[in-house]
Amino acid sequence: MARIKPQALLQQSKKKKGPNRISVTTIILCNLIVVLIVFFVFTTYRHWSQRSRLQTESRSSVSKDEDAFVDSKKSDVPGYAVLNTAKGDITVELYKESSPEVVDEFIDLCQKGHFKGMPFNRVIKHFVIQAGDNKKVGAAEDWTLRGKHYNHLDTSSMKHEAFMLGTSKGKRNDRGFELFITTAPIPDLSEKLIVFGRVIKGEEVVQEIEEVDTDENYQPKANIGIIKVSLKQKI
Structure with missing residues (x-):
């Protein structure tokens, strides 16, 4: 076997490819x-x-x-109503949370002018003043009897406050929306009325209306009523 020369080996190594970079x-x-x-x-x-x-x-x-x-x-929703009467203004705070439906109905009627010119057709001293269009005696007969009864009682010990604003319970279609303002504490107020407000200013006006002359049916002899009602957001 022939030996490869060192020079040939060197040339062969140069010909071999190195690793790729x-x-x-x-x-x-x-x-x-x-x-x-x-x-x-x-x-x-x-x-x-x-x-x-x-x-x-x-x-x-x-x-x-x-x-x-x-x-x-x-x-x-207005929080107050001002009842302008011939005797002066009565400012009422409305119970928007406790009686929302009645307050909404009251506000709607105010905006339609329902109470404009409405008379106080019942005035029962030490009991209630009532505004409405119903002039029939029978419509307020029960209230009249109660008024006579409470005139002889010591109202200072009764639980319901005076100067509360309410309207009759039940259907109001026949009688319309009547307004009642109590002038003395009434123990069974909730049985007859839906209370939806209270007088916060003008109590003296309520008392002045309470003092007007009335006939045997508690109807005022002189015409007195609500001139208009104004709704207020704040007082």
């Missing part, structure tokens, strides 16, 4: 791709994160707007 361009390109992928993932996450936050804020804002609308609607 990764170029700088390839490294830069790979790094750029990685950066783009990371940037895309970060941008996508940020987009959906902001969208979720905006949706949450939007729902919260809508909920607050709805609550504000409800509160605004409640606050729009």
Whole structure:
């Protein structure tokens, strides 16, 4: 077997291919791709994160707007009424929370001018003054009997307060919406009336109306009534 010369071995080794080296361009390109992928993932996450936050804020804002609308609607309901009479003004605070339906009906009738010119057709001293369009004696017969009864009682010990505003219970279609203002405590007030307010100013006017001359049926001899009713948000 022939021996290979050292010079030939050197030439053969030069001809053998060495291991492949990764170029700088390839490294830069790979790094750029990685950066783009990371940037895309970060941008996508940020987009959906902001969208979720905006949706949450939007729902919260809508909920607050709805609550504000409800509160605004409640606050729009007048809280007071001023009954202008020939004897002076009677200011009444309306019980919007405890008697909302009756208060709504009362306000609606006020806006339609229902009480304009309405007379006080029953005045029972130490008991009640009543305003309404029903002039039949029988309509107030029970109230008249009660008035005679309570005139002889010590009303200072009775539990219901004076100067409460109410209207008759039951259907009011036949009699219309009558107004009752008590002038003394009445123990069974809730049996007859729906109380929906109280006089906070003008008690002396109520007492002055209470002192007018009446006939045997407690009807005032001189015409006296409500000139108009004004609704107020605040007093």
